Amino acid sequence: MGDLVITGAGVVTSIGQGRVEFFEALCRGASGLGPLAYFEPRLFKQRSAYEIAGQVEPMRSSRLLGRAVRQALQDAGVEAGAEGMVVVVGTGLRELRSVELWHAGGAALRPERLHFADAMREDLGFAGLTLTLSNACAASSFALGVAEDLLELGEAVTESMFGMLDRVNPVGLSALRPFGAAPKGVLMGDGAAAVVLERRDAARARGRSPLGVVKGVGMNCDAYNATAPRQDGIEASMREAQRRARIAPPDVDLLVAHGTGTEQNDRTEALAIREVFGRRRVPVPVTGLKSMVGHTSGASGLVGVVAALEAMRRSLIPATAYVSALIDEARDLDLVTGEARAAEVRVAQVNAFGFGGLNAVVILERPPDGPGA
Amino acid sequence: MAPVREQAVVTGLGVAAAKIDRAADLLAALDDGHEPRDFDPASRRGERQSRYHDTATLMALGAATEALEEAPRAGDDPGEAAGVVVSSNLGNLDTVCRVVEVLRRGSAEALSPMDLPKASSNVIASTLAIRFDCRGVNLTVCNGASSGTDALYLAAVAVRAGRARRVLVVGVEAAHPPARRLLEAAGGGDGKRKARLVGGAAAVIIEAASSASSRGARTYAQIDAYAHDKGASPVAGSIDAALRRAGRRRPGLWIAPEEDGSSADIEGSALPLDGARPPRVLDLSGRFGLLYGALGVFQCVAASLWLQGRAAAANEQTAVLTSGSRREGASSLVMRGGGNGPAQREPE
Numbered sequence: 001m002g003d004l005v006i007t008g009a010g011v012v013t014s015i016g017q018g019r020v021e022f023f024e025a026l027c028r029g030a031s032g033l034g035p036l037a038y039f040e041p042r043l044f045k046q047r048s049a050y051e052i053a054g055q056v057e058p059m060r061s062s063r064l065l066g067r068a069v070r071q072a073l074q075d076a077g078v079e080a081g082a083e084g085m086v087v088v089v090g091t092g093l094r095e096l097r098s099v100e101l102w103h104a105g106g107a108a109l110r111p112e113r114l115h116f117a118d119a120m121r122e123d124l125g126f127a128g129l130t131l132t133l134s135n136a137c138a139a140s141s142f143a144l145g146v147a148e149d150l151l152e153l154g155e156a157v158t159e160s161m162f163g164m165l166d167r168v169n170p171v172g173l174s175a176l177r178p179f180g181a182a183p184k185g186v187l188m189g190d191g192a193a194a195v196v197l198e199r200r201d202a203a204r205a206r207g208r209s210p211l212g213v214v215k216g217v218g219m220n221c222d223a224y225n226a227t228a229p230r231q232d233g234i235e236a237s238m239r240e241a242q243r244r245a246r247i248a249p250p251d252v253d254l255l256v257a258h259g260t261g262t263e264q265n266d267r268t269e270a271l272a273i274r275e276v277f278g279r280r281r282v283p284v285p286v287t288g289l290k291s292m293v294g295h296t297s298g299a300s301g302l303v304g305v306v307a308a309l310e311a312m313r314r315s316l317i318p319a320t321a322y323v324s325a326l327i328d329e330a331r332d333l334d335l336v337t338g339e340a341r342a343a344e345v346r347v348a349q350v351n352a353f354g355f356g357g358l359n360a361v362v363i364l365e366r367p368p369d370g371p372g373a
Numbered sequence: 374m375a376p377v378r379e380q381a382v383v384t385g386l387g388v389a390a391a392k393i394d395r396a397a398d399l400l401a402a403l404d405d406g407h408e409p410r411d412f413d414p415a416s417r418r419g420e421r422q423s424r425y426h427d428t429a430t431l432m433a434l435g436a437a438t439e440a441l442e443e444a445p446r447a448g449d450d451p452g453e454a455a456g457v458v459v460s461s462n463l464g465n466l467d468t469v470c471r472v473v474e475v476l477r478r479g480s481a482e483a484l485s486p487m488d489l490p491k492a493s494s495n496v497i498a499s500t501l502a503i504r505f506d507c508r509g510v511n512l513t514v515c516n517g518a519s520s521g522t523d524a525l526y527l528a529a530v531a532v533r534a535g536r537a538r539r540v541l542v543v544g545v546e547a548a549h550p551p552a553r554r555l556l557e558a559a560g561g562g563d564g565k566r567k568a569r570l571v572g573g574a575a576a577v578i579i580e581a582a583s584s585a586s587s588r589g590a591r592t593y594a595q596i597d598a599y600a601h602d603k604g605a606s607p608v609a610g611s612i613d614a615a616l617r618r619a620g621r622r623r624p625g626l627w628i629a630p631e632e633d634g635s636s637a638d639i640e641g642s643a644l645p646l647d648g649a650r651p652p653r654v655l656d657l658s659g660r661f662g663l664l665y666g667a668l669g670v671f672q673c674v675a676a677s678l679w680l681q682g683r684a685a686a687a688n689e690q691t692a693v694l695t696s697g698s699r700r701e702g703a704s705s706l707v708m709r710g711g712g713n714g715p716a717q718r719e720p721e
Contacts, residue, residue: 043476094494094515096469103470103551104477111559111665112517112701114462121603127702129601131523134494134513142512146527149534153378219536221511223452223502226490233508236453355490356499358511 189294
């Protein structure tokens with residue numbers, strides 16, 4: 001399964017867009033946190049979120065997605081009309097924000113704009129199959145897993161790619177602190193990410209150097225609770241991803257955590273990491289990007305993938321912002337804080353967990369020809 | 374070295390819809406001439422849970438329960454190998470719209486904690502996973518008019534890729550006011566759409582053939598090729614491409630999409646189905662109203678029953694299901710006989 005490669009990536013977040021600018025902002029410790037702009041603050045308990053300024057509503061998600069996908073296609077040197085391309089979109093909230101505006105304010109809405117085939121066609125002229133998967137906060141990583149299966153079965157002939165997006169859904173507090181001590185809670189963020197995934201031989205035939213190799217995606221469901229995570233389900237998804245990637249916990253050089261900053265996620269994820277990686281001599285470096293870009297819901301897995309690709313290429317791990325003291329369960333995690341850390345990253349793991357006990361874990365590997373290709 | 378791929382077969386069927394007590398009655402119901410009728414899932418199954426679940430989830434639980442009664446998981450079949458794929462476009466719009474109303478009236482404090490998971494569109498699939506201990510891959514497909522067919526395809530992909538041994542596939546749409554307002558106002562693009570959304574759910578179990586045979590299960594049909602088309606004639610284009618991929622030319626059954634409420638003549642003679650032996654054509658929307666994201670799975674139940682009824686010449690029989698619209702593009706799925714014998718459904 002190591003023969004699927006990522007040849008292009010795009011990302012749009014509150015701290016920057018494009019994989020290079022985004023990663024440099026992460027490593028600078030930039031934060032997209034600001035006062036709510038798209039929602040009436042009086043209606044909500046919280047006043048802050050990680051929003052992207054200057055967007056037009058409705059159809060905000062579709063536009064974010066279009067931007068990320070266009071970047072990814074350009075980065076990969078692929079035309080939107082490429083033969084055999086399938087677009088798999090993973091989303092937490094679809095265009096439900098546009099449904100709210102339709103219901104409350106009478107904004108126009110056609111049912112086919114709830115998913116993203118129209119946006120792909122109108123924005124990009126893409127007339128192939130677009131699949132919209134609404135898989136909560138793990139959605140874009142599930143999309144990557146589905147794309148992996150389609151390519152392995154030869155159902156997508158040359159390229160498959162998928163994007164993802166989301167919108168602000170304010171609930172949070174002053175900042176999001178992955179694995180940090182109180183105050184705990186989540187703040188949402190706008191974001192979209194896209195990658196082009198294809199078979200290694202197809203990339204080689206086009207003369208493209210991969211940004212990274214997708215070694216395996218583990219997908220499962222806790223089948224336990226509508227909102228609460230479950231430690232053994234999360235452990236199972238990590239082990240499944242590592243099994244599919246044919247690696248062991250000591251092989252992982254970077255873990256991009258789900259790290260939502262909530263009591264439940266951080267405690268459960270920290271304990272699951274300890275359980276799966278516990279036997280390592282040296283703990284795995286862990287980082288939580290949501291402190292800088294907020295919780296981008298369904299986009300968050302792929303936002304983490306884009307960051308991990310750059311971390312492998314530059315041998316640099318962005319630090320988790322806003323965290324000084326750790327929760328008890330995270331005490332023995334090697335959480336990267338303060339400054340970005342120079343470290344060789346050959347294999348990276350990206351966690352994404354969502355409501356309903358949905359778990360998707362991605363294992364990436366640096367291309368064999370080394371960084372900077 | 375290409376690994377041997379599993380065949381994906383249908384081993385269980387379920388339906389929750391007005392005036393249909395069991396999936397086996399679906400074909401007969403198509404002939405009974407009744408108009409579409411509203412369906413209240415609390416009238417049938419799962420009423421004890423109705424305080425906790427939204428309407429779409431209740432319908433899905435009803436259909437899934439029937440399908441799983443028919444195809445129960447073997448005791449040694451691990452939950453990790455059991456997946457869920459749900460197709461629904463409008464399922465949780467009632468919750469989303471109610472939350473907006475509550476927020477407008479007061480503040481976030483007025484919301485129930487139960488609203489949060491229900492506002493997430495994957496609530497149906499995760500509820501099914503919890504109820505039936507399906508700990509494998511779990512997907513919610515919200516892909517418009519072709520969504521049900523696309524969901525069947527993704528379930529077959531999960532089986533063929535070895536990601537799951539069996540997948541519970543459910544297509545469901547609930548006829549709550551926001552769904553009706555959105556769908557019926559949109560019409561068929563030219564205002565011709567007359568059919569109503571009445572709501573309902575269908576479920577099928579798609580299983581690896583080796584898994585079905587190891588537990589001695591009856592199989593209705595195989596899931597064969599799939600194609601999606603967004604061209605000028607997407608219905609014809611998707612049928613043609615799917616049949617070519619399947620290496621078939623003359624299906625015995627075509628189940629039409631629901632565009633414009635007069636689906637049988639979509640794209641007229643361009644359909645690659647005519648010839649000396651035209652297939653039987655079924656149109657589910659005349660009997661069930663608009664099924665939208667649920668349509669493909671209802672079609673799969675109908676095709677499974679039809680193919681199973683022709684078990685004697687099973688391998689010769691092919692059915693094609695098509696959903697979608699000219700505007701959104703269409704998906705077609707070829708199913709073929711190859712059921713493992715003429716077993717009839719046993720009386721209950």
